[in-house]
Amino acid sequence: MAIPSKGRLVGQVIDLLNAxxxxxxxxxxRSLIIPTNWPELxxxxxxxxxxxxxxxxxxxxxxxxxxxxxxxxxAPVKVLERLGFxxxxxxxxxxxxxxxxxxxxxxxxxxxxxxxxxxxxxxxNEVGREVRVIGISGSAEIMPLLGVADAIVxxxxxxxxxxxxxxxxxAKIMDTEAVLxxxxxxxxxxxxxxxxxxxxxxxxxxxxxxxxxxxxxIDKVLSILPAMEGPTVADIAGxxxxxxxxxxxxxxxxxxxxxxxxxxxxDILVMSIEKVI
Numbered sequence: 001m002a003i004p005s006k007g008r009l010v011g012q013v014i015d016l017l018n019a020x021x022x023x024x025x026x027x028x029x030r031s032l033i034i035p036t037n038w039p040e041l042x043x044x045x046x047x048x049x050x051x052x053x054x055x056x057x058x059x060x061x062x063x064x065x066x067x068x069x070x071x072x073x074x075a076p077v078k079v080l081e082r083l084g085f086x087x088x089x090x091x092x093x094x095x096x097x098x099x100x101x102x103x104x105x106x107x108x109x110x111x112x113x114x115x116x117x118x119x120x121x122x123x124x125n126e127v128g129r130e131v132r133v134i135g136i137s138g139s140a141e142i143m144p145l146l147g148v149a150d151a152i153v154x155x156x157x158x159x160x161x162x163x164x165x166x167x168x169x170x171a172k173i174m175d176t177e178a179v180l181x182x183x184x185x186x187x188x189x190x191x192x193x194x195x196x197x198x199x200x201x202x203x204x205x206x207x208x209x210x211x212x213x214x215x216x217x218i219d220k221v222l223s224i225l226p227a228m229e230g231p232t233v234a235d236i237a238g239x240x241x242x243x244x245x246x247x248x249x250x251x252x253x254x255x256x257x258x259x260x261x262x263x264x265x266x267d268i269l270v271m272s273i274e275k276v277i
Contacts, residue, residue, distance in 0.1 A: 001193075002054050002063040005032070005045035009178050012085045013064050017043075019274070020196045040189050049115070052077055055181050061190055068155060068176040072116050077181040080190075081197060084204070086178035088157040090116060091169035092123075095144050100151075103127050103171055113140050113149035120153045123173050141165040199275035205250045208271040209260075212241045217264025224259050226252065241266075247273065 003013050017024070023037040034043045044060055049072070051065035056075030063077075068090050070077065092112070094100045108130040114120045117135045124131045136143065140152040141161060155176060156162060156169055180197065182190055213221045218233070225231050225246050232245040244265070248256060253270065260268060 001041060002044045002046050002051045002060045002065075004048040004051070004065065007048050009048060009064070009066065009086045012178065016064075016083065016085075016197075016200070019200045020193070022193075022196075038189075041193070049073075052181060055183065058183065061184065061187055062180060062182045062193060064178060064180055066155075066176050067179045068116065068119070068174065070179060070181060071174065072119050074118065077183060078185070079179045080182050080185065080194060081180040081201070083178040083180060084201065087176070088155040089169075089175050090119065090153060090173040091156045092151055092153050092171040092173065093156070093162050093167040093169045094151040096166050096168045098150070100170060103129065106131070106151075110151065111149040112151050112153055113143035114153035115140065116153050119173060123153075141167060195277065196275065199277040202276035203273040206247050206273055206276065207250050207253060208245070208273050209248050209253075209256075209268065210243065210245050210271070211260060211265040211268040212236065212239075213244050213265050215240050215242065218242050218244075220263045221260060221265050224256070224263060226256075247276065 004010050014024070022041070024043055025035045025037065032045050034045065036043060044054075046054060048065050049069045051063040052070045052073035052075035054060055055063040056073070056077045064083070066086060067079065067082075070079065100106065106129050110129065110131040111134060112120055112124075112131050113134045113136050115136055117133055120133050124133075134143070134149055140154040142165065143149040143152055144167065145165065152167065153173065159169065162169065184190060185194070211221075221244060222231060222233070225244065226248050234243045234245075236243055257268060257270070
């Protein structure tokens with residue numbers, strides 16, 4: 001499986017692999033091919049933008065990269081899962097003092113610097129503007145300041161970097177985030193990885209809540225308790241209580257716990273969840 005060797009996705013990718021249960025057997029940044037605790041799966045560390053073509057060419061089974069790079073490459077790969085981090089928007093940005101407020105203000109011959117050459121050309125073709133697209137491999141934000149280009153197309157997360165360089169976005173081209181890509185979903189290793197990945201993603205921002213509920217309070221508790229399929233209710237031998245178990249969204253807990261206690265629930269336990277299969 002190919003993962004980024006550097007850049008903003010690296011730390012979150014490693015954290016995700018650890019959560020899945022996939023451990024890299026080397027922490028040396030110089031190692032480009034790294035065995036894991038899964039004998040059948042090794043990690044290849046390469047440039048983020050190269051991953052779609054490496055996966056598309058069949059050299060590796062899986063890859064984690066940005067959706068923007070997948071679209072830019074045109075590689076024959078499937079997006080198997082969106083991973084929910086590395087989010088941003090690919091935007092067209094111009095200098096704040098350029099007098100340009102929208103696409104309508106752009107004249108033919110306008111120069112745009114970007115590493116997303118294909119996406120940028122397609123975008124301007126769709127809006128009916130003939131511009132000169134200048135392909136670069138480094139930081140785009142400096143190009144208008146150097147007079148290389150009139151605008152840039154690049155990924156914006158918070159907009160801070162654009163503002164620091166005197167730029168403002170005037171159009172959003174696409175949203176992006178980290179994605180898992182591959183070709184053969186029927187491969188046994190891929191199926192194993194997808195099962196654990198999806199179980200890990202489903203567990204995000206969820207908690208397991210267990211409680212004892214007096215028989216006279218059970219209907220009231222169940223009426224306010226969210227659950228994925230429905231709470232589990234079990235007898236407690238020799239006691240006038242039911243044990244109730246449910247998976248609930250973490251952001252609902254502060255209000256929910258108070259309501260459960262007021263409804264009669266006792267001995268409430270809140271536990272972390274690693275995976276929901």
